[in-house]
Amino acid sequence: MTEKIATREAYGQALAELGKQHADIVVLDADLSCSTKTNTFAKKFPDRFFNMGVAEQNMIGWAAGLAASGHVPFASSFAVFATARAFDQLRNSVALPGLNVKVAASHAGLSVGPDGASHQAIEDIALTRLLPNFTVVVPADGPQAGLATRAVYAHQGPVYLRLGRPKVESIIKDTSFTIGQAQLLRPGSDAAIIACGTMVHEACQAAEFLARDNISVRVVNMHTIKPLDAEAVLAAARETRVLLTAEEHSIIGGLGSAVAETLAEAGIGIPFKRIGVNDSFGESGEPDELFHKFGLDAENIVRQVKGLL
Amino acid sequence: MAFELNPDPGFLSRQALVIRRDIINMLGRAGSGHTGGSLSMTDLITALYFAELKHDPTNPAWPDRDRFLLSKGHGAPALYAVLARTGYFSVENLSTLRQLGSSLQGHPDMNKSPGIECSTGSLGQGLSMACGMAMAARLRESGPAYRVYTLLGDGELNEGQVWEAAMSAAHYGLDNLCALVDCNGLQIDGETCRIMNSEPLADKWKAFGWNVISINGHDFNEILSALARARAAVRQPTVILAKTVKGKGVSFIENQVSWHGIAPKPDEVKKALEELK
Numbered sequence: 117m118t119e120k121i122a123t124r125e126a127y128g129q130a131l132a133e134l135g136k137q138h139a140d141i142v143v144l145d146a147d148l149s150c151s152t153k154t155n156t157f158a159k160k161f162p163d164r165f166f167n168m169g170v171a172e173q174n175m176i177g178w179a180a181g182l183a184a185s186g187h188v189p190f191a192s193s194f195a196v197f198a199t200a201r202a203f204d205q206l207r208n209s210v211a212l213p214g215l216n217v218k219v220a221a222s223h224a225g226l227s228v229g230p231d232g233a234s235h236q237a238i239e240d241i242a243l244t245r246l247l248p249n250f251t252v253v254v255p256a257d258g259p260q261a262g263l264a265t266r267a268v269y270a271h272q273g274p275v276y277l278r279l280g281r282p283k284v285e286s287i288i289k290d291t292s293f294t295i296g297q298a299q300l301l302r303p304g305s306d307a308a309i310i311a312c313g314t315m316v317h318e319a320c321q322a323a324e325f326l327a328r329d330n331i332s333v334r335v336v337n338m339h340t341i342k343p344l345d346a347e348a349v350l351a352a353a354r355e356t357r358v359l360l361t362a363e364e365h366s367i368i369g370g371l372g373s374a375v376a377e378t379l380a381e382a383g384i385g386i387p388f389k390r391i392g393v394n395d396s397f398g399e400s401g402e403p404d405e406l407f408h409k410f411g412l413d414a415e416n417i418v419r420q421v422k423g424l425l
Numbered sequence: 426m427a428f429e430l431n432p433d434p435g436f437l438s439r440q441a442l443v444i445r446r447d448i449i450n451m452l453g454r455a456g457s458g459h460t461g462g463s464l465s466m467t468d469l470i471t472a473l474y475f476a477e478l479k480h481d482p483t484n485p486a487w488p489d490r491d492r493f494l495l496s497k498g499h500g501a502p503a504l505y506a507v508l509a510r511t512g513y514f515s516v517e518n519l520s521t522l523r524q525l526g527s528s529l530q531g532h533p534d535m536n537k538s539p540g541i542e543c544s545t546g547s548l549g550q551g552l553s554m555a556c557g558m559a560m561a562a563r564l565r566e567s568g569p570a571y572r573v574y575t576l577l578g579d580g581e582l583n584e585g586q587v588w589e590a591a592m593s594a595a596h597y598g599l600d601n602l603c604a605l606v607d608c609n610g611l612q613i614d615g616e617t618c619r620i621m622n623s624e625p626l627a628d629k630w631k632a633f634g635w636n637v638i639s640i641n642g643h644d645f646n647e648i649l650s651a652l653a654r655a656r657a658a659v660r661q662p663t664v665i666l667a668k669t670v671k672g673k674g675v676s677f678i679e680n681q682v683s684w685h686g687i688a689p690k691p692d693e694v695k696k697a698l699e700e701l702k
Binding site: 142163164166168169171173174176177178179180181182183184185186187189204205207208209212213214 | 534535536542543544545546547549550552553554555556557558559560561562564585586589590592593596597
């Protein structure tokens with residue numbers, strides 16, 4: 117059993133460490149700092165932490181103003197509020213001028229669990245991917261979230277960093293992280309699964325199961341949804357027989373859509389399946405129960421791969 | 426070198442006349458745009474750029490400059506005219522307003538023209554950005570070297586984000602922040618008191634913890650004295666509620682709801698310029 121750490125936890129730690137090295141970092145939160153883990157930074161650097169109360173739109177505006185003044189603001193809240201609630205602010209105050217604002221949102225996807233549909237962001241990747249100038253990063257595990265936080269700081273321009281609530285297994289061995297560069301986690305020639313976030317773990321498990329049936333599955337960690345590593349997508353399509361995407365997000369507008377667009381424009385026809393939340397809202401339940409019910413678990417991925425082959 | 430300010434009311438009146446003529450010419454040429462709200466805010470923005478802001482048109486990125494954010498982005502023609510007349514870019518450039526490829530977009534774009542501190546147009550967002558800038562001034566090791574000003578419309582106050590921002594500015598005691606509200610009493614669909622009544626405005630801002638100053642937004646003595654009082658505020662942001670006349674200066678545009686979002690036609694340009702002498 118490997119170490120388990122939540123991506124939000126790793127973000128909070130990395131942010132506090134970065135704060136020590138870089139005086140230009142400021143952090144904003146909307147009354148959720150204990151959950152988004154920005155409270156670690158807040159304790160260390162109280163003068164550079166601004167709690168906005170439950171006011172996400174204003175938080176994004178403050179972040180834009182701070183960025184326009186040379187600071188590097190990280191603005192955190194739950195994914196559903198940081199993106200959907202403040203979408204017009206992300207669009208007009210941040211994306212349009214291309215300001216160097218980092219929106220680092222936790223509690224993305226169904227794995228929020230018992231809080232239910234109102235708190236389970238399944239559209240945040242689509243929303244942020246849609247915005248010109250935005251980069252969208254979805255780390256697969258805790259250590260990668262720490263690396264991603266550093267990369268996001270170093271990147272110039274608006275970024276959406278998607279983080280989760282539950283502790284997740286640390287599965288990525290690679291200690292390098294380059295925005296826009298997918299990671300090949302497992303070679304394979306029969307099927308390829310392109311996954312992001314928590315679904316990378318499910319995809320790896322599915323690949324293990326399928327290996328027992330002599331089905332060779334490539335797993336790609338597409339930790340950056342935008343800009344998408346089109347080369348990795350096309351290579352997977354060329355070198356395997358069927359292609360699947362897996363994301364803890366609606367199958368509309370997210371990773372699956374981005375991959376489908378890339379394939380279609382390259383003129384590649386290949387049996388293809390998007391695994392994700394199929395045009396519905398989530399509900400209350402434990403993360404594993406929800407993953408099972410909504411078909412995000414390794415078991416369903418196995419079924420889908422076999423169905424395509 | 427910092428722009429030389431001149432607080433003489435007579436001088437400012439003459440400048441405001443030039444700005445109003447620019448607005449009419451620009452909008453007439455563009456064929457679209459917001460005439461009423463540009464004219465109502467003219468005296469406020471003229472006072473700011475010619476008599477209040479520490480700024481340098483030859484060095485728009487001067488770190489110590491005061492910031493001005495036009496939260497009511499549709500008043501862009503007035504901002505552009507003031508920027509041109511203080512030397513940020515050529516007056517000839519004003520004639521490109523709203524044209525393809527122009528640096529003067531329909532609503533202000535900070536990446537397309539010098540002197541524009543933030544991109545606005547979607548109402549209610551400027552005050553939040555102004556708060557961020559005011560806090561950034563305070564974070565400087567040497568202490569705040571600049572003040573931040575933002576201009577909102579009274580219709581814009583319908584937006585909830587304005588009040589989120591108002592709460593946060595008072596909470597953080599941003600005394601280097603000054604908001605001005607162009608209270609022209611009209612919004613697109615009609616009188617503000619009938620569309621969405623926001624009165625009593627002064628009481629609302631006071632209740633949110635602001636230093637509130639109510640003035641006639643067309644009287645330069647009152648505008649300058651309010652700006653001076655704002656500078657003296659301690660641990661408290663200031664809002665200047667400026668009573669204005671929408672379309673101020675052109676009789677057939679004044680107080681006409683229909684003139685919110687339209688531009689004068691050629692004969693109307695001529696008539697308006699005859700009045701603006």
